[in-house]
Amino acid sequence: MWKCNACNEPLVVMKTQFSYMDRSFTHEVERCPKCGKVNIPLELAEGRMAEVEEQLEDK
């Protein structure tokens, strides 16, 4: 289980809203319940987030 480096709190999976490529998305990610920092797993960064980037690449 991941812990927050700053708060030493175990991360919890939470539905989180974040902005990416000028759009707003909600996604379940691990988050520190104290400071709110999130952990973006590699598979999300290289998977759906990369796909969003590819789909929104402009002409």
Add this chain to the structure above:
Amino acid sequence: MRPRMRGPAIPPIEVEQPKMKIAVTPQQKAQRVRKTLSVCPVCLKRIDAEVVKRGDDYYIEKRCPDHGRFRAVVWRGDAPSYEEWGAGYAPPAADKNSLPACPDGCGLCEGHLQKTCCALVEVTTRCDLGCPVCFAQSGSCEEGGEDPTITELRDIFNRLATAGNTFVQLSGGEPTIRDDLPEIIAAAKEAGCETIQLNTNGIRLGRDPQYAGELREAGLSFVFMQFDGTEDGIYEKLRGRPLLDVKKAAIANCSRALLGVTLVPTLVPGVNSHNIGEIISFAIAGSPAVRGVHFQPISYFGRYPRSEGEPGRITLPELLRDIEFQTKGKLKVKDFAPSSCDHPYCGFHGDFAILPNDMILRLTKKNASCCPPTGDEHLKNRRFVSRRWNRESATEEIGATGAESEPDMNDMGAFLSRIKSHGFTITAMAFQDAYTLDIERLRRCSLHVIKDGKTLPFCSAYLTALPYN
């Protein structure tokens, strides 16, 4: 020197004369915007030209020592403003020294500023329509010239793919006239062309229900289909016969074969300029089978309607305003941006996804033209159109199954799924003719015609001298 086409004498069709402000009042005093190079519309010799502002409109003006002065409108009105639309693009000087042969000796010289996005290959000069309007000046099925052999075409495709030019448009004439078109498509695919687009009038696709499947099976990516409007009267004027039913049948047949269709209207003032909103509504209702609309305001090259004086024109800002007005504000001028691949004054694009219940998701980014060129704009453009115009998988047509549940577009998975299945573009390209040719724009062209062993910018390849009385 490359042989030049000369427009044949043909019966005129009625073209609404533009609401021109020819008279130069004190308020419309000419304001020079920039110098450029162009050609004389009569003899096609290169001459100096200027882009000039008069009132809210912009013209290209020039004088041929043998044939006199010429002026053609290139931008009407200030919404969007000419300056803002081209902001961020610093034009390189189009001078005689840096471009010694442009546009005559073209084969893409070191003065050309853009690489090939799409390579257009004419597979025939024959056509089964004898349209009053035709940029390629195609002949009839009987009288057209000799078609290139499959071996010659294979050689072209191999050379294109080796050079990394993997987006090919098969054009003509009417490519579907050739019974070996599936073989031609397969040859392009085998050569390594990743994206193969068919430029067609849609007649064979509409009449033969199996044909779209055969082309898809051979490796065709998507269809670029002539579609001038939602009224048969428009086709009677522009194409000489009613064609709406066969166009609808072509879309339905392509849909069954999962072949995406982009509708391509040639816009002629007074013929179909009132139908812009209806064309867009028709296309949206046809999503996901219909992937978008690509407007082409009429240019005067190839075979075209003659009119007295300044030909009827619809400029890009007028088209944008018409889109907003005729869709009753559903789409707005601000939803569109200039391409960063071609010259900003050559076209625009709007990127959308069609949602259930008559809703549209806007995806166009507005900052494309403000960034300095990176040298890979042609690849970005290629990826963009391939992504949006290709139909990846079977998806339910909107309205076909009654009410459709609204996807949560804040959910990343639902968002991705919807823009892939129902991506939709509205694009336009303002081709240049012998009146409007601006060599600065020509130098940024990424649509290249493969002809006689040369690679030519589209508007240079089809440049046609004005019939001269």
